Amino acid sequence: TIFKDGDEIILGLRGDIVSFNDKKGVFERGGLKGDMDKDEIVSGIVRIDDNLICITDTGIYRVKGKKTHRLYIGEGLSGSAIYDIECINGKTIIVTSGGVSSIEDGVIKDIHLSESPISPRCISFISDCLTIGSKSGLYIIKGGETGHIKLPKVNEILECEDTVFVATDCGLYILSSDFEILGKIDTTNGLKNNRVSCLKEHNDIIYIGTLGGGLSAIGKDGTLRALPEELSTIDTDYIFSLYSLGNYLLIGTWDRGLFIYDGERLENITWGSGLRHTDIWAIDSHYPLVFLSVRGCGVDIYDIESGAVVGYISSSDGLGSDYIRTIEVAGDTVYFGSAGGVAIYNLNDIISLLEVAY
Incomplete structure (x- = not known):
């Protein structure tokens, strides 16, 4: 993983970190060698106040000045x-x-x-x-x-104005902002499948993704709405992720890749369009780049303006695993979470990777 810290660029390696001073143009050892096991992989680096936090596949190190402290499970x-x-x-x-x-x-x-x-x-x-x-x-x-x-097993939580929508394996629960249960939507009153996997508000409509029942829609008041005609043509019942990007609704499926709906037209991005797998686990973006977790391959990067896959990030680029469970974009920082830890990238570093690859 790569982290820019002031004038330094810190590289997370196997068994240590290395810092590159941008002004001096020299590499320096990072101080973790000898403190961590030689086979530990640094998968994430972030600065919190005066502490440099280094996340590996087995634990977390806190570096302050020249002092290093390892935080084990239980500490x-x-x-x-x-x-x-x-x-x-x-x-x-x-x-x-x-x-x-x-x-x-x-x-x-x-x-x-x-x-x-x-x-x-x-x-x-x-x-x-x-x-x-x-x-x-x-x-x-x-x-x-x-x-x-x-409640039954919770898969996602969505706050919309004064209402909280909770996706579970037994339907969609509707709660007040004080967490009082107001109602429930399931197969008895509109859903085609009770296993609700994801939720997303888009243009005042809340879209509901299920595993086995496809896509449904409700208003902010919890009443069922008819799907737009174009979305009714999606040829899979397995919806795993939803994301709203401006006027675009992005729909990640279990077996048919990515669908993009702009309010009028529905487009399917799959094998022939550059994706490395058709299972889309998670979606986030920093316009115009869209980061897609593709099962077992890491992250595919799609440019919403050009309509093309423009690059890839995998474990060989610093991801803790090629099975990315979550993606979080916060400003110019992008977090990729997996069973191998969290890999933290600066957006400019990702753009640099794309420029090198293409």
Whole structure:
């Protein structure tokens, strides 16, 4: 992985990090050699205040000046595989294979839950509460107190104005902003399949992706809406990811690649259009680039303006794994989360990779 830190460019390697001083034009060893195992792979680097946080496939190192401290599982880090990262109010929240951890002032602490979140997309901040989806419902954390709402396995959470929509394996639950259950939509009142995998608001309509029942739509008030005629022609019942980009609705499927709908026309991007696989697990973007997690291949990069796949990122470029579970674009920083940790890229570094490849 590559991280720009002031005048330095820090490269994450196997067994160490190396810094390149842009002004001096020289490489320097990074200080982790000897502290980490020689086979550990650095998959993510981020600066938090005076601390450089280096994430590997087995743990996290905190580097301050010339001092290095390793945070093992049990010393704050709740799991080795990192699924998702969210930043708010000076805290960095990390969803891991073992639960949830937070980084504050360079210190990692475990957020104790009775079970581990199992979906990288079921974490959200609602009404100043950290809301975490799990196999038994929602955990709601505020001011050091944790509450729990019992629901079927949660796959995604969407806040829309004063309403919270929760995608589960047993339908779509509708909650108030105070987390009171208002209603439910399932196969008894409109859905074709109860296994709701993803949600996205687009042009005042909330689109619902299911695994086995295709795509459905509701208004912000929770009433069912008819799908636009073009979307009714999508020839798969397995929708895994949804993303709204300006006037475009992007639909990632389990077996038919990517569909792009602009309000009038539906386009399918698949094998013949440059994708390396037809299973699209996650989508995020920094216009005009769209980052697509393609199963077992890493990330394909699609240019929405040119209508072409313009590049790829894989484990050989620093990803912790080619099975990317989540993508998060925050400003000019792009996070790719996988079972191998989180790889953190600066957007300019990605553009440089594209320029080298093409």
